[in-house]
Amino acid sequence: METWQKQLQASITDPQKLTRVYGVDPQPLRAVADKYPMRVPPYYRDLIKYVGDPIWKQAVPDERECHDSICVDDPLEEENQSPVPNLVHRYPDRVLFLVCSECAMYCRFCTRKRKVGGAEMQISTTTIDAGINYIAAHPEIRDVIISGGDPLLLSDEKLDDILTRVRAIPHVQIIRIGTRVPVVLPMRITSGLIRVLRKHHPLYLNTHFNHPDEITSQSAKACERLANIGIPLGNQCVLLRGVNDDPEVMTLLMHKLLQIRVRPYYIYQADMVQGTDHFRTRVEEGLDIIKALRGHTSGMAVPAYVIDAPGGGGKIPLLPDYLQSLGTDVVLKNYQGKEFHYVNAAEPVVDINFDKVVNLP
Numbered sequence: 001m002e003t004w005q006k007q008l009q010a011s012i013t014d015p016q017k018l019t020r021v022y023g024v025d026p027q028p029l030r031a032v033a034d035k036y037p038m039r040v041p042p043y044y045r046d047l048i049k050y051v052g053d054p055i056w057k058q059a060v061p062d063e064r065e066c067h068d069s070i071c072v073d074d075p076l077e078e079e080n081q082s083p084v085p086n087l088v089h090r091y092p093d094r095v096l097f098l099v100c101s102e103c104a105m106y107c108r109f110c111t112r113k114r115k116v117g118g119a120e121m122q123i124s125t126t127t128i129d130a131g132i133n134y135i136a137a138h139p140e141i142r143d144v145i146i147s148g149g150d151p152l153l154l155s156d157e158k159l160d161d162i163l164t165r166v167r168a169i170p171h172v173q174i175i176r177i178g179t180r181v182p183v184v185l186p187m188r189i190t191s192g193l194i195r196v197l198r199k200h201h202p203l204y205l206n207t208h209f210n211h212p213d214e215i216t217s218q219s220a221k222a223c224e225r226l227a228n229i230g231i232p233l234g235n236q237c238v239l240l241r242g243v244n245d246d247p248e249v250m251t252l253l254m255h256k257l258l259q260i261r262v263r264p265y266y267i268y269q270a271d272m273v274q275g276t277d278h279f280r281t282r283v284e285e286g287l288d289i290i291k292a293l294r295g296h297t298s299g300m301a302v303p304a305y306v307i308d309a310p311g312g313g314g315k316i317p318l319l320p321d322y323l324q325s326l327g328t329d330v331v332l333k334n335y336q337g338k339e340f341h342y343v344n345a346a347e348p349v350v351d352i353n354f355d356k357v358v359n360l361p
């Protein structure tokens with residue numbers, strides 16, 4: 001079962017198929033999977049070591065997805081910030097362009113749980129054309145993030161066509177791809193796909209590893225192929241209760257990522273998405289993870305910890321209080337908790353009037 005298409009066809013979409021093997025009652029999970037689709041490719045299923053482990057939690061429906069909570073369907077107000085369907089224009093110079101409604105694996109904690117893999121998410125040549133026309137008509141857009149769903153579930157031809165058309169827009173400086181395929185379906189990184197991607201530089205790719213157990217020889221190979229054609233790889237992970245809410249697990253993840261040539265980019269605080277409340281952690285736990293990383297290990301291994309602001313305010317970085325006070329005396333705390341002082345520079349003053357010297361002989 002080495003082709004990605006075969007992997008997808010053999011995916012588990014009914015909880016019963018999985019729970020039977022593990023002796024878990026599938027009955028309550030059926031309703032969950034009806035509301036929020038399930039899809040687990042055999043490759044990812046084989047990473048499960050036991051019921052309720054970090055792989056299981058990410059992939060298998062949980063009764064709590066249907067519980068009421070303070071969470072909402074679209075906390076980031078993506079729909080309100082979409083001038084055309086499936087294109088989010090939140091920041092001045094960049095857009096998020098959703099080009100595929102499917103994913104290889106439906107993550108139970110997904111921010112776009114309201115629509116991925118369901119009838120709600122209508123992507124067609126019409127919406128893709130509208131997105132490309134919008135980008136072309138807005139010269140302030142210099143960075144386009146191609147996402148979904150998962151854009152690498154498109155055929156090589158469709159993806160090539162979209163990348164070619166976005167690349168042809170003169171003001172688009174860089175294209176980024178957001179994909180979980182290297183983690184959940186690494187055999188999708190075929191030589192055919194590589195031939196497509198290498199044509200569209202400068203191209204960046206952010207993937208989404210959440211746990212060290214997701215780093216396997218196959219996912220490492222997928223990242224190696226991408227890195228070998230000059231695509232800088234980043235990782236955006238989500239802080240998830242029971243999955244990676246532990247400084248030791250996160251440190252191991254960051255170290256393993258660097259070994260497969262992936263640079264940690266973001267740790268997201270879990271969004272307030274309906275059906276994912278049981279995954280949320282306290283913000284203090286995220287700060288503790290940053291404290292455990294910064295200074296204790298390579299700066300390259302330390303991502304930015306952010307909260308994507310409810311209401312669509314964008315990503316806001318959170319840092320432990322290294323800056324204790326800021327005046328003439330800058331009081332700092334290092335990674336060991338020791339205090340240091342830096343003497344601030346004086347306020348800038350115009351000390352030389354260059355106009356007077358301009359006309360010297």
Ligand SMILES: *Cc1c(COP(=O)(O)O)cnc(C)c1O
Nearest residue numbers: 088089090091094095096145315
């Ligand atoms: C995350 C995001 C971006 C990209 O943000 P960066 O901080 O530049 O990586 C752009 N648009 C939307 C809507 C986003 O959610």
Ligand code: SF4
Nearest residue numbers: 103106107110149180
């Ligand atoms: S791959 Fe991304 S978009 Fe798809 S279900 Fe997972 S988190 Fe959501």
